[in-house]
Each structure stands twice: as structure tokens, then as C-alpha cells.
Amino acid sequence: MIQGSIVALVTPMENNGAIDKESLKKLVEYHIEQGTDSILVMGTTGESATLDENEHCDVIKCVVDYVAGRLPVIAGTGANSTTEAVLLTGRAKQAGADACLLVTPYYNKPTAEGLFQHYKVIAETVDIPQILYNVPSRTGCDMLPETIARLAKIDNIVGVKEATGELDRLKIIRDLCADDFAIYSGDDATSCEFCLLGGNGSITVTGNVAPKLVHEMIKAAIEGNRKLAKTIDSKLVALHEHLFIQSNPIPVKWAVAEMGLMGKGIRLPLTWLTEDCFDTLRSALQQAKVI
Secondary structure, three states: OOOEEEEEOOOOEOOOOOEOHHHHHHHHHHHHHHOOOEEEEOOHHHOHHHOOHHHHHHHHHHHHHHHOOOOOEEEEOOOOOHHHHHHHHHHHHHHOOOEEEEEOOOOOOOOHHHHHHHHHHHHHHOOOOEEEEEOHHHHOOOOOHHHHHHHHOOOOEEEEEEOOOOOHHHHHHHHHOOOOOEEEEOOHHHHHHHHHOOOOEEEEOHHHOOHHHHHHHHHHHHOOOHHHHHHHHHOOHHHHHHOOOOOOOHHHHHHHHHOOOOOOOOOOOOOOOOHHHHHHHHHHHHHOOOO
16 A cells, blocks of 8 residues: 655646656655655646646656665556546556556536546556545536545455545545545645544645655654644644745745746646735745745
């Protein structure tokens, strides 16, 4: 089971939106040095929605190659088209990813049965560990615990990223699924408590800018050390909040650039963080002592 702090990695870009592979490689090395437990590439934070298929798969392959087996790589391969999700998942497997993260189909608003059939087809078509991803605030689709429990019975569906921020869902899902089914927080603000309650880790945006602290906090929480986990998390509270001061990944890309880890590239329809937010976010970075 992949556990711990799983960074939802930003995708470095040039000013014209081209992928900055040199900075991408540097980011991978930075996370390995800082103790990040696993890398998620091509998630929401990686701007998967604005990369075409070949770019998407090329970035996955680059990260797999850069990591070179030193920690697990999870590839974001979800889509609102089941056919496209199967294709991306197959290509991620070919690239050498250790697992795939598949967001619920967005915009379509499938029924619970449609969700089940969507994931069932992908799991049966591509033999790679697969993690469900429930983020209704973005997709307009809420995958309920009962549907997760049905899907958890499929051998290569190994976990779920639960990003509602509703802590009571953790116990419901845990009670419905086998002990070896991984449940990850997808909400930085509640990730500490989530892991203290039995979660297996956090797929984190904050981990982009404070990877060592997030790793140490999640590790302490998984081990049940409430005092230490909460002490570390208190240094991250401002980041958890202000990294979402505008739509993710706008603030986190600004923060990573502010730390000197990459340039100022982002793709439309996203735009660079507005200047009125600079001081607020810079203060949060200073509170976490990362700048």
C-alpha cells in the first residue's frame, strides 16, 4: 500500500505554456530529498485539464524516468469519457507508473450505477492498481461510500482519494471496505485529523511547498502521535488556507516559483496569481519557514 505524504505535483511551464522539463526534473529531486513519500503526476494540480493526450502521457513518462524507482509514482488518468480514461490509464501503465488516480467523470453527472460501470470497465481493461478520486466540488458528481464499497471489491481498485473534507466519511468507507483498502485525504485543511482517524495518507497540494513538514505531520498522524502531528500542522494552517485563495493550482504555482523552484508559467484559462494576493501567500510561506 502506498502511504504517507503524496504530493499532487505542479507541472512547471515556460512563459508560453510549454512544459519545462528541466524544472520538472529538479522538482522530482527536491521531493525525494525532502522526504515526500510518493508523487502524483498529472492530477488537478498538475493542470491535466489543459494538456493534450501526448503531453499528458509525456509528463507521466518523464516523472517515472526521473524518479527511477526511488518512490512510487501515481499517474492521474481520469476523464469524463470512459474510453479516454481507459486509453490514458493504459499509457500510464506502459510508461511505468505504479498506480493510477481516476477522478469521477465531470460534467456528465452519471448515476451511481454509471460510476460503478465506468470504473469497472477501466479496472477490467487495464491491469494496474487504481485509486478512485471523489471531488464533488470540482466535478459536480459525488461518489457515495456505498458505490466506493462496491468498487473496492474489484481486485485492482486499491483505494480512494476522498476530497469532500467530511471526516465522517472516513469511518463509513472504512467500515464498508476491507482493511487493505487505502483511504487518502484530498483536503489539506483536514488531512491531519483524517490520518489520526485512520486514513492512510494525504494527496496534498501543501506538500508542493512544505514537503518535509507535510511528510513529518502525516507520518506522526498515521502513527497516532496526535500531539506531534497537531504541532507540525499548526505551522501549515495558513498554507492550507491560502494555497486556495484562488483556484488551484494558481496559488501553489506562484508559491513554488516564489521559492525559486520553477518559473512563472501557467496555461489558460488559468492565469497567474493576482498581485493583491502576494503578501498573504508570502506570509503563509514565511510562517511555515519555507522562505
